[in-house]
Amino acid sequence: MGDAMVTTEQVRLTPDMQSRQGAVWSRMPCQLKDWEMQVHFKIHGQGKKNLNGDGLAIWYTKERMQKGPVFGNMDNFTGLGVFVDTYPNEEKYLEAQKKRYTPRTERIFPLVLAMVGNGTISYDHERDGRPTELGSCNAMVRNLKHDTFVFIRYVSRRLTVMIDIDGQHEWRDCLDIPGVRLPKGYYFGASALTGDLTDNHDIISMKLYQITVLNQKNQDDNEEDVTIPSVDNIELIRWKGNEEGMSSIAIFFTVLFSMVGSIFLIVIGLVVYSHWNETRRKRFY
Numbered sequence: 513m514g515d516a517m518v519t520t521e522q523v524r525l526t527p528d529m530q531s532r533q534g535a536v537w538s539r540m541p542c543q544l545k546d547w548e549m550q551v552h553f554k555i556h557g558q559g560k561k562n563l564n565g566d567g568l569a570i571w572y573t574k575e576r577m578q579k580g581p582v583f584g585n586m587d588n589f590t591g592l593g594v595f596v597d598t599y600p601n602e603e604k605y606l607e608a609q610k611k612r613y614t615p616r617t618e619r620i621f622p623l624v625l626a627m628v629g630n631g632t633i634s635y636d637h638e639r640d641g642r643p644t645e646l647g648s649c650n651a652m653v654r655n656l657k658h659d660t661f662v663f664i665r666y667v668s669r670r671l672t673v674m675i676d677i678d679g680q681h682e683w684r685d686c687l688d689i690p691g692v693r694l695p696k697g698y699y700f701g702a703s704a705l706t707g708d709l710t711d712n713h714d715i716i717s718m719k720l721y722q723i724t725v726l727n728q729k730n731q732d733d734n735e736e737d738v739t740i741p742s743v744d745n746i747e748l749i750r751w752k753g754n755e756e757g758m759s760s761i762a763i764f765f766t767v768l769f770s771m772v773g774s775i776f777l778i779v780i781g782l783v784v785y786s787h788w789n790e791t792r793r794k795r796f797y
């Protein structure tokens with residue numbers, strides 16, 4: 513869909529041109545409980561370091577074929593997104609805000625990041641998804657001569673992402689998160705987006721493997737089916753903008769209590785003043 517071009521060698525999600533977005537989606541929902549997805553991709557373009565973007569995303573979501581701002585896919589998605597983010601928006605965002613805010617963890621770009629959405633959570637593009645990040649790692653993936661792969665494994669509710677980008681045919685750990693609950697019957701997809709900054713975002717192959725886990729049958733039978741994506745021990749927060757600032761409700765109550773407090777003080781003041789006036793009058797006459 514979108515600006516994606518299908519050739520015999522690859523699906524070019526976006527060409528190395530501004531303001532493009534494209535995607536490919538599976539037609540069939542995935543009914544596997546445990547699976548592995550191996551994605552062979554290539555990101556390359558004319559842009560010099562830090563002047564290219566924005567990256568591509570691999571999806572396992574309830575929704576499919578919905579254009580939007582999250583690497584060419586819709587925001588508030590339901591399911592899993594694994595992003596290969598090639599442009600550090602947060603750096604520029606903090607510079608522009610003139611904030612002397614130092615992020616807790618330094619992140620080096622290009623960045624591979626995983627996010628789980630439950631349909632109400634927004635991806636914060638300005639901050640490269642930091643508020644909703646489950647895990648991430650650095651991956652120097654641009655303009656390489658050798659093949660580059662990202663590997664997503666979802667087995668026994670454990671999400672593991674590995675990368676093979678050094679041309680050594682070795683998987684390198686990127687992130688590993690237990691307790692990830694993803695329903696069956698979602699769709700696989702890949703999408704990419706360019707803005708002012710550009711790159712060719714190519715998908716060469718996506719290979720899905722069913723994984724069979726032994727000795728887990730009894731345990732699985734006791735677990736009820738997952739209907740909404742979630743991650744154990746992590747609250748998938750709804751992102752509302754400035755995390756240092758006050759929310760509108762907080763501002764409302766602050767103003768309300770300030771007003772009530774001021775009126776209370778004025779009333780007390782008036783009572784004390786009239787009482788003092790009276791006693792003074794009594795003293796003089």
Ligand SMILES: [Ca+2]
Binds near residue numbers: 566597598599637640
């Ligand atoms: Ca970014």
